[in-house]
Amino acid sequence: MTDSHKESLESLVAKARTGDSQAFSTIVRQLMNQIAALTYRMTGERESALDLAQDTFVSAWENLRGYRGEASFTNWIYRIATNKTLNYLKAGARRETVGELPDEIIDTTAVDPEKRLARKELAGRVLQFMHNLPPQQRIIFELRFYKGMPFEEIARATDRALGTVKTGYREAVKKLRNTASKKGWQ
């Protein structure tokens, strides 16, 4: 994210905190993709992922007063998305198998067929790997690897001890090696 974009997000957040729903709508437009990516990789389900992403922003709007700026606004939103997704997974509403990635959730119109296929294969591989992880490890891996969140913030976001978070990430990496070895991934 460029400095100007980051600054823009901060000023949008400041406006949204005063009740400016238009500013918040702009925030939603800017961050929806990142949040939907998280919820999709966590659930593997298109509709659920979109619902969870939308619910995340609605909760964020309702709790804007709770955002005190200790973490970045984006990380604060990730925390909300994480909690909602974990609750969803705990409720047991998840698919047993992860099939092909539906075309419509990922925009493939801008890429050529070869790249489109590669992107689909990659996404499918990711989902296969992620869904071999238990939910807590899955979210730790998502926040660390895909969102670049420091371990300390992941610990706060998941209400886990720092050591637990680090151990969870290492275990996920080991499982990735095993999965790749079994599946013959290059």
Add this chain to the structure above:
Amino acid sequence: MDCACAREILQLSFGSDDLPKELQDHLQDCQTCQAYRDELARLASGLGSDNDFVLSDADLERSVRKVDNAIKARRPVSATPFTWLRPLARVAAVLLIVGALYSSRTDFDWPGQNAEVSDTSGVKLVDGRDDTPEEEMDEGFVSILIDDYSSSGYFEAGEALLGDISEEELEYLAENFEVGELL
């Protein structure tokens, strides 16, 4: 640093190019750990990045619209221009309640509480602060009583009324008034 420690750090650094100097020094001299580092790097690149996930325009627009509609249905979270009135309104409500309780518990002369009632001839029949001793019978009152209730049409009322009168009062009536069949 030994190889076990180096592997742990490589796992924790998975997806990151930022390695601690101590680890870099170990990797310079250890081919086994170099191979492990290279393997993890390949796996990381095989997982892509967050930017590989791009929501379709249709889903993005639909999602933004749903969020807009949902938050419009809710109250704004920010301070309204009149939130400073809320504490004042609370104080005013408390004062009203206290005032109402206070006035209901104090002696208060409600209108009509001690009203005097008179008959059509102007004789005072009911005194709100009636302190007439029982042994004193108001002659005017008795006379009116008899006049009002001694006719044949009022025998029942008269009997009911006279039923409450003591024997002394009955004697008084008999001695001083022609009450006839009434008694």
